[in-house]
Amino acid sequence: MGNENLVFKKFLLSKGLKLTKPRKIILDTVFATHEHFNVDGLYDQIRKKHKDVSRATIYRTIPLLIESGLIKQSLRCLAKDHYEHIYGHGRHLHLICEKCGKIIEVESKETESILNKLAKKHDFKIREFNIGAKGLCEKCRNK
Amino acid sequence: MGNENLVFKKFLLSKGLKLTKPRKIILDTVFATHEHFNVDGLYDQIRKKHKDVSRATIYRTIPLLIESGLIKQSLRCLAKDHYEHIYGHGRHLHLICEKCGKIIEVESKETESILNKLAKKHDFKIREFNIGAKGLCEKCRNK
DNA sequence: TTGAGAATGAGATTTATTCTCAGAATGAAT
DNA sequence: ATTCATTCTGAGAATAAATCTCATTCTCAA
Ligand SMILES: [Zn+2]
Ligand SMILES: [Zn+2]
Ligand SMILES: [Zn+2]
Ligand SMILES: [Zn+2]
Numbered sequence: 448m449g450n451e452n453l454v455f456k457k458f459l460l461s462k463g464l465k466l467t468k469p470r471k472i473i474l475d476t477v478f479a480t481h482e483h484f485n486v487d488g489l490y491d492q493i494r495k496k497h498k499d500v501s502r503a504t505i506y507r508t509i510p511l512l513i514e515s516g517l518i519k520q521s522l523r524c525l526a527k528d529h530y531e532h533i534y535g536h537g538r539h540l541h542l543i544c545e546k547c548g549k550i551i552e553v554e555s556k557e558t559e560s561i562l563n564k565l566a567k568k569h570d571f572k573i574r575e576f577n578i579g580a581k582g583l584c585e586k587c588r589n590k
Numbered sequence: 591m592g593n594e595n596l597v598f599k600k601f602l603l604s605k606g607l608k609l610t611k612p613r614k615i616i617l618d619t620v621f622a623t624h625e626h627f628n629v630d631g632l633y634d635q636i637r638k639k640h641k642d643v644s645r646a647t648i649y650r651t652i653p654l655l656i657e658s659g660l661i662k663q664s665l666r667c668l669a670k671d672h673y674e675h676i677y678g679h680g681r682h683l684h685l686i687c688e689k690c691g692k693i694i695e696v697e698s699k700e701t702e703s704i705l706n707k708l709a710k711k712h713d714f715k716i717r718e719f720n721i722g723a724k725g726l727c728e729k730c731r732n733k
Numbered sequence: 734t735t736g737a738g739a740a741t742g743a744g745a746t747t748t749a750t751t752c753t754c755a756g757a758a759t760g761a762a763t
Numbered sequence: 764a765t766t767c768a769t770t771c772t773g774a775g776a777a778t779a780a781a782t783c784t785c786a787t788t789c790t791c792a793a
């Protein structure tokens with residue numbers, strides 16, 4: 448796969464932290480699929496193979512993954528925070544169907560460059576884009 | 591002021607619901623300022639004048655205000671859902687400072703028309719835009 | 734005035750997330 | 764290997780936003 452491992456390890460080292468077994472399992476599971484994820488789903492996924500990783504450690508590791516630039520906070524859905532990869536993924540925006548929950552991902556270079564321009568005008572330094580819309584997908588509309 | 595009252599009343603009537611005193615107080619307070627708001631802040635604001643509106647009723651009224659098209663869910667900040675007016679407000683996007691919490695509102699017509707185009711391509715019907723970015727404002731960067 | 738349905742406040746409940754803490758793992762230095 | 768300081772961990776308690784329950788009160792049309 449990619450070298451998320453290396454990226455994460457370097458990041459941890461730079462902060463005097465360690466790439467422990469639980470952290471490695473969490474990292475690997477996060478990058479085992481390309482879907483958005485939340486803590487509960489990730490926990491279930493991990494538990495299929497490893498009985499020795501706790502929710503607490505997942506909650507503690509996610510901020511590290513974010514700070515290392517590997518993932519970002521994404522949607523909030525059904526009262527749960529969701530996350531998604533940055534590393535190895537093109538930037539995109541989300542069209543979220545409010546009925547079936549389907550998420551359509553779309554390239555977003557144009558919108559980002561506009562946002563960058565606006566941010567510059569307001570002397571604002573963007574760290575993370577958050578671009579999308581909610582509505583109805585084709586299937587749910589025609590049903 | 592505007593006729594949010596009328597809009598809300600019509601909406602409620604159309605659903606067989608009533609514009610009661612608590613609902614009216616909540617509506618008025620929501621539209622008394624033009625800031626984004628959350629339940630706690632709204633509750634405090636209301637309590638300055640009216641001792642007889644409960645948190646429960648606020649939580650129950652907000653979905654009605656959303657469904658009536660008067661307000662929309664906006665940011666999530668400090669683990670709290672935030673809301674903002676739609677009625678009487680131009681659409682805008684948010685630049686949120688992650689350090690001081692400042693929110694810069696910016697016109698967003700261009701980005702919206704791009705999003706509309708992309709949505710059409712994916713046969714998606716947008717109900718609500720959600721466009722913004724997180725980062726650092728000028729003051730927090732230069733401190 | 735009355736009655737059926739809607740709405741309310743108070744407080745209990747739920748549940749995602751954070752916190753606490755005692756013990757386990759780590760790894761550098763001896 | 765043995766120390767030792769530090770970081771990590773799992774388990775479960777704690778927190779707090781949002782939702783739910785329920786007995787009572789309001790509303791309004793008949
Ligand atoms: Zn759908
Ligand atoms: Zn995505
Ligand atoms: Zn700031
Ligand atoms: Zn706004």
